[in-house]
Amino acid sequence: MDTFSAIVDEQTEILLPSQKVDIIENRVNTIYLQLTGPDSMIKGIAFRRIETIQQMECPYKPNIINPLTIYRSLFKKKRYEGVVDLMKETVENWKGTLKSVDLSETSLAGTDLEGANLEGADLSNADLSRATLFGANLEFANLQETNLEGANLQYANLRFADLQGADLQIANLQNAYLGDAYLEGAVLVGATHVTIEQLSKVATLYDAELAPELLAQIKEQYPHLIEKPKRKK
Known part of the structure; x- marks a missing residue:
């Protein structure tokens, strides 16, 4: 947990329910201010904090005629889904300027990132399920364990993208360029429009899960791709 997260947790732990919601919304406003400023370093910090804000919990809204909701508002919490979606929209709005940003562990499911510039971005452990990445630049991106x-x-x-352990089930890879992509342990079973020509250009497919017909072709034509890669000392 980073310093920012620790401060947020400490503050929200001692506040009333309505104040906790205010804290979250204030953090969102701060993100917007940082993104619209001239300092590129501050913008980078703002993107990194998106995941933290998405994970912040808020109490359930109580209804005075329903005692159960009052109990839940006092003792149970949930993610502020409105803010989760708002942060997704923020990333979408800035998709042309996401080079080298840290969006690791961020919830981006279903986002429209068509044509996004994510070169060198850290998207490890992020949720990009059902996201539109048509024509996106993910060169050198960290996609380890990404959904x-x-x-x-x-x-x-x-x-050169690092897709180690990434889940690509049902992903549409038509005409995606995979040259020197690192696919160790990646799940490609069920991925659509992926060809042997595309896979022949990757850096490794060691321990990757492939459709039987593709695996058979790899074993016959490019067996070195499923061998354990040599590690640099």
């Missing part, structure tokens, strides 16, 4: 299930990756540039 890309059902994502549209048509014409995406994944050159």
Whole structure:
């Protein structure tokens, strides 16, 4: 947990329910101010804090005629889904300027990131399931353990992307460029429009889960791709 998260948790732990919601909304406003400022370093920090804000919990809204909701408002919490979606929209609005940003563990399911510039971005452990990444630039992106299930990756540039352990089930990889992509342990079973030509250009497919027909072709034509890669000392 970073310093920002620790401060937020400490503050929200001792506040009333309505004040906790105010804290979250104030944090959102701060993100907007930082993103619209001239300092690129501050913008980078703002993007990193999106995941923290998405994870902040708020109490259930009580209804005085329903005692159960009052109990829940006092003792139970949930994610502020409105803010989760708002932060997704924020990333969408800035999709042309996401080079090298840290969006690790961020919830981006279903987002429209068509044509986004995510070169060198850290998207490890992020949820990009069902996201539209048509034509997106993901060159050198960190996509380790990223959920890309059902994502549209048509014409995406994944050159040198690190997809170790990524979930690409049902993802559309039509015409996606996978040159030197690192796919160790990636799940490609069920991925659509992926060809042997695309896979022949990757850096490794060691321990990756592939459709039987593709795996058979790899074993026959490119067996080195499923061998354990040599680690640099």
